[in-house]
Amino acid sequence: MTTHIFDQLASIGVVPVIAVDDAKDALPLADALLEGGLPVAEITFRTDAAAETIATIAAERPDMLVGAGTVLSPDQVDEAVKAGAKFSLSPGIDADVLKHAKTKDMPFAPGIMTPSDLQLALKLDCSMVKFFPAxxxxxxxxxxxxxxxxxxxxxxxxxxxxxxxxxxxDWLSMPQVRAVGGTWIASKADISAGNWSHVTENARQAVARVAEIRESA
Structure with missing residues (x-):
């Protein structure tokens, strides 16, 4: 399952990284991304609305590959699983969190910034890691x-x-880079203002740019 999910992320090439303050924005957000041709979102656990947002998208927009970001504890792994997240990520690496995610069959990409971090991730059988802050x-x-x-x-x-x-x-030209995380695609300002057309346009531009880069490789 882990390889399959990360293969899907790699095929898309860019993952919107999104903080949602109000779960009522879940479906308009998902629809805006889907309209832009981007069927994926990483909803970060930086807000109280994260789990409900993930659950709403997972239930109502099954074509959307929705994951949980900023997952920092085993309890948050459980929250992500219960909400229906298909994958999880974190800004750093924590062996206890990774081991717990493995027991839940949750594909997990921990954050790394050094070779030592990366070696720990490999020791814990991670097939994908987040390079953060890039x-x-x-x-x-x-x-x-x-x-x-x-x-x-x-x-x-x-x-x-x-x-x-x-x-x-610069990132996608590296063969080891499967996909990038894009915080610009759906900003908190656009979400709070309901500026869904801008989110759609950002998504459309990102998809087009990924295709252009890969066609010229």
């Missing part, structure tokens, strides 16, 4: 240097934090 940590050049000695392991990366439409090609 730009402050050194950007594409840093990830390329970190990933090189581990290319033979097949581990994939999901850079998040400072990734934009303009630097998307």
């Amino acid at each position: 730009m402050p940590a050194g950007g594409p050049k840093m990830l390329k240097a970190i990933a090189a000695p581990y290319a033979h392991t097949g581990v994939g990366f999901n850079p998040t934090g400072g990734v934009t439409l303009d630097n998307l090609s």
Whole structure:
């Protein structure tokens, strides 16, 4: 299941990373992303509305691949599973959280920033990791240097934090990068204002840019 889910994320190439303050926005958000051709969302556990938002999208928009972000504890793994999340991620790495996620058959990509982090992730059988915070940590050049000695392991990366439409090609040109995390696609400002057309346009541009990058590779 883990490989299958992460293969789906890789086929899409970009995952909107979203904080939702009010679960009433769940379906308009999902519809805006779907209309833009982006059937995936990482709903972060940074707000009290996260679990309900995930549950609503999972139940009402089954075509949407919805995951949980900023999952920091075993209890939040349980919340994500109960809500119907298909995958989970975190900004850092915690062995207890990863072990618990494995017992729940929850595909989990922990955050890493150093080779030592990455080796811990590999020891815990992670097939994909989040490189976070991507730009402050050194950007594409840093990830390329970190990933090189581990290319033979097949581990994939999901850079998040400072990734934009303009630097998307710098990330996706690396074979180890399966998909990027995009916080720009559905901002809190657009969600609170109900500016769904802007979310749709951002999603459409991201999808088009991924296709363009991969066609020219």
